Amino acid sequence: xxxxxxxxxxxxxxxxxxxxxxxxxxxxxxxxxxxxxxxxxxxxxxxxxxxxxxxxxxxxxxxxxxxxxxxxxxxxxxxxxxxxxxxxxxxxxxxxxxxxxxxxxxxxxxxxxxxxxxxxxxxxxxxxxxxxxxxxxxxxxxxxxxxxxxxxxxxxxxxxxxxxxxxxxxxxxxxxxxxxxxxxxxxxxxxxxxxxxxxxxxxxxxxxxxxxxxxxxxxxxxxxxxxxxxxxxxxxxxxxxxxxxxxxxxxxxxxxxxxxxxxxxxxxxxxxxxxxxxxxxxxxxxxxxxxxxxxxxxxxxxxxxxxxxxxxxxxxxxxxxxxxxxxxxxxxxxxxx
Amino acid sequence: xxxxxxxxxxxxxxxxxxxxxxxxxxxxxxxxxxxxxxxxxxxxxxxxxxxxxxxxxxxxxxxxxxxxxxxxxxxxxxxxxxxxxxxxxxxxxxxxxxxxxxxxxxxxxxxxxxxxxxxxxxxxxxxxxxxxxxxxxxxxxxxxxxxxxxxxxxxxxxxxxxxxxxxxxxxxxxxxxxxxxxxxxxxxxxxxxxxxxxxxxxxxxxxxxxxxxxxxxxxxxxxxxxxxxxxxxxxxxxxxxxxxxxxxxxxxxx
Ligand SMILES: Nc1ncnc2c1ncn2[C@@H]1O[C@H](COP(=O)(O)OP(=O)(O)OP(=O)(O)O)[C@@H](O)[C@H]1O
Ligand SMILES: [Mg+2]
Numbered sequence: 001x002x003x004x005x006x007x008x009x010x011x012x013x014x015x016x017x018x019x020x021x022x023x024x025x026x027x028x029x030x031x032x033x034x035x036x037x038x039x040x041x042x043x044x045x046x047x048x049x050x051x052x053x054x055x056x057x058x059x060x061x062x063x064x065x066x067x068x069x070x071x072x073x074x075x076x077x078x079x080x081x082x083x084x085x086x087x088x089x090x091x092x093x094x095x096x097x098x099x100x101x102x103x104x105x106x107x108x109x110x111x112x113x114x115x116x117x118x119x120x121x122x123x124x125x126x127x128x129x130x131x132x133x134x135x136x137x138x139x140x141x142x143x144x145x146x147x148x149x150x151x152x153x154x155x156x157x158x159x160x161x162x163x164x165x166x167x168x169x170x171x172x173x174x175x176x177x178x179x180x181x182x183x184x185x186x187x188x189x190x191x192x193x194x195x196x197x198x199x200x201x202x203x204x205x206x207x208x209x210x211x212x213x214x215x216x217x218x219x220x221x222x223x224x225x226x227x228x229x230x231x232x233x234x235x236x237x238x239x240x241x242x243x244x245x246x247x248x249x250x251x252x253x254x255x256x257x258x259x260x261x262x263x264x265x266x267x268x269x270x271x272x273x274x275x276x277x278x279x280x281x282x283x284x285x286x287x288x289x290x291x292x293x294x295x296x297x298x299x300x301x302x303x304x305x306x307x308x309x310x311x312x313x314x315x316x317x318x319x320x321x322x323x324x325x326x327x328x329x330x331x332x333x334x335x336x337x
Numbered sequence: 338x339x340x341x342x343x344x345x346x347x348x349x350x351x352x353x354x355x356x357x358x359x360x361x362x363x364x365x366x367x368x369x370x371x372x373x374x375x376x377x378x379x380x381x382x383x384x385x386x387x388x389x390x391x392x393x394x395x396x397x398x399x400x401x402x403x404x405x406x407x408x409x410x411x412x413x414x415x416x417x418x419x420x421x422x423x424x425x426x427x428x429x430x431x432x433x434x435x436x437x438x439x440x441x442x443x444x445x446x447x448x449x450x451x452x453x454x455x456x457x458x459x460x461x462x463x464x465x466x467x468x469x470x471x472x473x474x475x476x477x478x479x480x481x482x483x484x485x486x487x488x489x490x491x492x493x494x495x496x497x498x499x500x501x502x503x504x505x506x507x508x509x510x511x512x513x514x515x516x517x518x519x520x521x522x523x524x525x526x527x528x529x530x531x532x533x534x535x536x537x538x539x540x541x542x543x544x545x546x547x548x549x550x551x552x553x554x555x556x557x558x559x560x561x562x563x564x565x566x567x568x569x570x571x572x573x574x575x576x577x578x579x580x581x582x583x584x585x586x587x588x589x590x591x
Contacts, residue, residue: 198449203436207429214427218441219411279431
């Protein structure tokens with residue numbers, strides 16, 4: 001019998017190999033390595049990187065989009081996509097503003113109303129996609145322009161102030177507070193990680209994207225699952241938009257930067273290891289992916305590289321992570337892990 | 338006389354211009370195994386998918402225990418005790434073996450999946466069946482064709498179904514595994530409370546396990562006889578007769 005400590009060498013190697021296999025098997029593996037690498041690199045390059053001020057900057061830049069990315073992960077896993085979510089984010093604060101300032105709705109119901117309307121947008125996206133069999137990219141592209149039109153017409157493209165009734169605690173808790181958005185983000189990530197991996201909804205979402213015909217044969221209402229996930233993304237989009245408005249203390253038609261929130265959230269999901277083809281994805285990976293993107297932008301700023309090459313790097317990051325994912329999933333599939 | 342567990346009466350199903358089922362009549366009793374044979378494209382799978390609620394029928398009727406039922410979907414059929422092994426197996430590659438075995442029938446603890454229970458049950462069911470799958474936590478994508486089929490069969494057999502539809506459950510099976518499945522069917526039959534329909538292309542296997550044989554041709558049942566009163570030779574002759582006749586006509590004309 002060998003005692004611990006005198007383990008023969010092959011045993012140690014086997015253990016290391018097993019640990020490596022278990023690590024590689026996690027979809028979050030590659031993005032975690034990249035994230036840690038970036039932290040180390042930027043901290044070495046600039047001592048300001050790991051200061052609380054700077055971390056708050058990163059957190060505030062990350063959190064709302066990361067919440068959208070969580071929704072995007074669910075939708076991608078179910079085999080669909082939503083490019084209109086950024087416009088929902090821009091519209092939601094205006095909906096709240098209209099309700100409060102034009103119709104005298106109290107603050108909390110006005111916020112809930114904005115979320116509800118966002119859910120309805122998701123419902124329409126989902127129904128058009130599943131019932132009328134329009135590819136979701138096209139459906140939501142149409143919805144993007146439609147909402148853009150609604151936004152510009154109703155707001156006449158003017159920014160407005162955050163309505164008085166939401167100022168104070170509500171605004172602080174919903175985004176203006178230093179760490180408020182990060183707390184919401186971590187809460188959403190934690191809850192929806194469990195939803196995706198440990199609940200029926202998550203299992204059926206994976207099935208709907210992985211084998212839609214098979215899932216239907218097993219009695220899963222694939223359309224219903226997809227519609228639900230469209231609604232989830234839209235509500236998260238609205239929530240992210242509201243948080244941004246509270247944080248910058250103004251309601252601006254440029255919140256979300258048109259397609260910026262959408263594309264960043266999709267990029268985060270993809271970098272985090274979620275497949276566009278459906279059937280697999282991870283919420284934690286999306287958070288890490290979002291973190292990587294935010295770090296890249298922030299870190300290059302700190303060390304004095306202009307913001308312009310950032311997109312170049314983001315593009316490379318997406319391509320490299322897709323290639324890595326492809327490689328890793330082949331390893332996962334063939335490896336007897 | 339007691340009502341049949343399952344009766345299909347005058348069922349038709351069209352896909353656009355294509356008529357897959359014209360006028361199908363068949364019946365199975367509890368404790369009986371019905372073998373459904375037919376050419377490729379004869380409509381066997383379509384019939385199964387009509388009975389299990391996947392396809393809506395265009396006309397005709399399905400009776401369960403003598404009661405006409407109007408199936409609203411696979412879920413509804415399952416709630417009536419109808420369960421299916423599909424020809425395409427309906428497994429999700431991205432899910433583990435045990436999640437596949439409990440797909441849409443998950444055990445839960447509160448809102449969360451009871452993974453431990455499902456894993457244990459999956460292991461014990463597969464063990465009881467004699468199927469050799471070392472680890473039920475691996476993704477279904479990593480299984481061999483025969484293993485996948487075994488999982489799909491196990492899923493339905495252990496679902497407490499009272500009407501079991503098996504669409505080519507032996508297609509990818511080796512000799513040993515096919516025997517496992519055939520034994521399983523024999524056990525279910527011996528229990529006496531399950532009505533079973535098996536689609537097969539191997540007549541010897543069909544005759545071995547079935548009580549009665551039906552042949553589906555051009556969207557209708559053309560042959561219905563107890564298995565003891567027919568043989569592999571007769572079935573083969575029947576199936577290729579039409580083809581032989583046509584071929585003889587054609588070569589004759591040439
Ligand atoms: N979803 C569908 N849409 C359109 N046509 C279909 C569909 N499903 C089946 N068919 C057609 O219906 C006919 C019967 O098909 P079915 O799958 O029932 O045959 P089968 O008897 O199971 O054949 P096999 O032995 O090859 O499995 C075929 O001509 C097929 O092309
Ligand atoms: Mg078939």
